[in-house]
Amino acid sequence: MYGVTLDLEETTAATTSATDTNDDKNLETEKKDTVKRKVALLLGFLGTKYGGFQINPEQKTIQAEMELALYRSGMISKDNFGTQHKYSWSNSARTDKGVHACAQVCSLKLELPENDWEAHTDNNTVEERLVGARQRLQKNLPDDICVISMNRTTRNFCAKTQRDRVRYQYMIPSFLLHPDWRTIMTEQGVDINSGREARENYSKMPLSVEMATKIQLILREYRSTEDNRNLLQSALKKYEGTHPFHNFTKNIKPGQPQGQRFIESFEVSDPVIVDGMEWIPTEVLGQSFLLHQIRKMVCVAVDIARGAVPIEFIDKALSNKENLALHVAPAQGLFLEMSYFDGYNRRKNSQSNHDLLDLNWTVDGPVKDRWIQFRDVVRDHIVQEEKNEMNFIQYLFR
Structure with a gap:
């Protein structure tokens, strides 16, 4: 179902060393004719090779790759490189290590030739004016990062503060709902009860590759039932509405206001079978999410659907009087699917900025097509990653 290949315009892999002596020669536009204006970038990326989105000096991150590509494309100056506030960088979400996205939104001031900002015909939209700039930026990015859209915005636009809602998808392999997975592991010679303290170091694989592969071949045949999908x-x-989610993150105590979050909807889609394994897509829409919140919500819901805990446990986990330690589902099933800026669009249009496109990537057209294409790439990657790395098998064992 998700077997597609990524088709980006003139995509090439960029090297990641910021000390490349040829950087100055690679700048593609001359500064003397550039004009600096605010834009919104709609980004897609596969998070497998990165330590998260935000710049971290000790890890390879998506933001660092973006900054290097912007510099090599001549869109930020040498003086501003490495100092994000000088070009007003902001991103709408901070994704964890290993999490993917097809709708991360970043705002910044770009330096582009005046010709890039201008429409060449009366029928050109603002998005079409920046196609050349988007393609130049894409050429300097690795092939696991995609610039889906580049839109000019108002001067005061900020991706972090002006996003209204965000939708994430978590793909659950159906075998997580298998009621007898412990019996299957035991029958294969796995001691699921011993050595749990020794397995707390998650950097080590608790199951050998051979054993994990053997168990995966058995569990992948499992198909969810209507009853456990309904459960x-x-x-x-139960997560929908406004609740305290202090138990679904870390470093927030019961009663602290920053633990309050509003969930608009959390839906289960029909299962799909890819390469012989069934997956259950889920979508959660909310205003904002805490660190690990979605992964912990999924973990508890899966335990309930499997019959490991009663559904009333969620009421306890959402109580302001409880302080619980909850497990975290693997990052590999999660991706940021869509970002919404309805409030910004209304304010922009009320101020007669009609020459600027709305930040709405759900409208039919080339941008939506690229977004759908990259979303399928993310889903395909999740399926293949589980087949190769067996993260969810290891998660069950731990």
Whole structure:
């Protein structure tokens, strides 16, 4: 179902060393004729090779790759390179290590030739004016980062503060709902009860590759039932509304206001079978999410759907009087699917900025087509990653 290949305009892999002596020669535009204006970038990326989105001096990150590509494309100056506030960088979400996205939004001031900002015909939209700049930027990015759209915005646009809602998808392999997975592991010679303290170091694989592969071949044949999918939906529905989610993150205590979050919807889609394994897509829409919140919500709901805990456990986890330690589902099933800026669009249009396109990537057209294409790439990657690395098998064992 998700077997597609990524087709980006003139995509090439960029080297990641910021000390490349040829950087100055690679600048593609001359500064003397450039004009600096605010834009919004709609980005897609596969997070497997990165330590998260935000710049971290000790790890390879998506933001660092973006900054290097912007510099090599001549869109930020040498003086501003490495100092993000000088070009007003902001991003709408901070994704964890290993999490993917097809709708991360970043705002910044770009230096582009005046010709890039101008429409060449009366029918050109603002998005079409920046196609050349988007393609130049894409050429300097690795092939696991995609610039889906580049739109000019108002001067005061900020991706972090002006996003209204965000939708994430978590793909659950159906075998997580298998009621007898412990019996299957035991029958294969796995001691699931011993050595749990020794397995707390998650940097080590608790199951050998051979054993994990053997168990995966058995569990991948499992198909979810209507009953456990309904139970999964009932559990996810309990998160909807405004609740304290201090138990679903870390470093927030019961009663602290920053733990309050509003969930608009949490839905289960029909299962799909890819390469012989069934997956259950889920979508959660909310204003904002805490660190690990979605992965912990999924973990508890899966335990309920499997019959490991009663559905009333969620009421306890959402209580302001409880302080619980909850497990975290693997990052590999999660991706940021869509970002919404309805409030910004209304304010922009009320101020007669009609020459600027709305930040709405759900409208039919080339941008939506690229977004759908990259979303399928993300889904395909999740399926292949589980086949190769067996992260969810290891998660069950731990």
